[in-house]
């Protein structure tokens with residue numbers, strides 16, 4: 001009973017075999033994937049920390065509810081169950097189902113954004129910003145400065161900087177801001193939460209200007225946990241109460257049910273305004289499916305509805321966050337530079353600090369993710385310059401301050417020993433980081449969301465940077481390894497780790 005790592009509130013009923021590929025197999029797989037972990041085949045991965053999206057283990061209750069899914073095209077009973085669960089826990093009256101989060105983002109962006117619109121948000125998210133831009137909008141990051149500093153221990157690094165928000169309102173005019181896009185937690189900052197106090201202040205400011213707030217609720221339950229643990233006055237509030245308090249300060253939400261709700265697929269858009277809901281229902285028929293299934297099977301809606309109920313249970317959310325913290329704390333103890341404090345869904349390695357000798361325009365995070373895969377067949381995700389993409393106006397790389405490798409933990413999937421294996425591998429790669437002397441360059445770069453399907457090749461750190469790239473380059477004089485110093489058989493990322 002004295003353990004500080006409390007046992008998970010579940011036991012395992014079904015298992016899925018996984019296999020650790022050999023070093024040769026890993027090298028072959030990495031080359032075939034163009035050094036992009038997004039393009040690896042799952043069969044070549046041992047521990048998959050690419051994402052927590054749709055990769056969760058469902059409960060026996062969720063699986064049994066899937067059996068009673070109502071597959072009617074119109075008016076499915078399963079939709080009404082889902083609608084009731086969203087209304088009850090997220091408090092929005094109108095619920096429009098979508099196949100996943102980006103389906104909801106597409107609908108809300110098409111309705112509210114016009115060419116010339118400005119959308120402020122607490123850091124960008126890839127798909128969210130892409131939909132805003134496809135509709136002619138410009139995204140503005142209004143998160144507090146501390147969010148861009150990996151070492152800062154601010155307990156609510158997802159908070160909005162109210163000065164940045166009011167300056168933007170003054171500069172572009174409230175009439176050109178269709179809504180404020182607020183994420184809870186903030187994925188690209190490593191799962192950092194926003195406080196209820198800050199959300200309340202944002203609400204007060206936007207209300208004065210009649211600007212609505214649309215919440216990205218994908219991980220709002222995880223955000224609620226941090227409020228309960230860290231924000232004065234909430235220690236005795238239930239997760240469900242805090243979640244409702246958060247939603248009460250917003251006008252609608254986009255939801256990827258593949259995160260907090262433990263589902264493998266699904267999502268929804270929910271709003272308070274009945275006219276907006278009607279417009280959304282008209283659009284969902286075009287892009288997703290009828291407004292009583294929105295791209296989900298009836299059984300998926302059952303799984304999401306049950307998942308919502310499970311997600312707000314104290315034991316479930318405690319076990320989830322505790323597991324992420326366990327991995328993070330092991331890495332911190334070994335000196336690996338991480339995004340601090342440890343976030344809700346992921347541990348993020350500061351790749352720029354780890355591979356200081358790889359120039360930013362040769363993508364240190366992409367390089368580190370490749371190196372980690374080669375070491376242990378652990379799949380991680382790049383969350384840096386590659387994910388940030390190019391500025392649509394200048395065509396240059398947007399170079400975010402955060403250059404992270406994300407170790408994203410699926411819910412209820414891996415054991416503590418899996419995560420200890422991952423920690424050992426990361427620590428090994430960290431300790432031998434000086435042997436990684438080559439970065440990566442694109443050989444194929446898709447125009448949108450390039451991190452998913454882009455392909456790369458190793459390049460020496462002294463190679464000329466690609467044109468159109470805006471990330472700071474390394475001064476050749478400061479290059480860690482000069483031409484002369486390089487061993488004759490200069491190891492490349494691919495073979496030095498083989």
Ligand code: F0G
Pocket residue numbers: 050051052053100101102103125127128183187216218255256257258266267
């Ligand atoms: N918003 C946030 C904060 C997300 O993390 C995601 C997806 C979405 C929206 C889009 O939802 O995938 O259901 O269409 N994030 C995944 C990730 C892909 O790996 O972070 P979706």
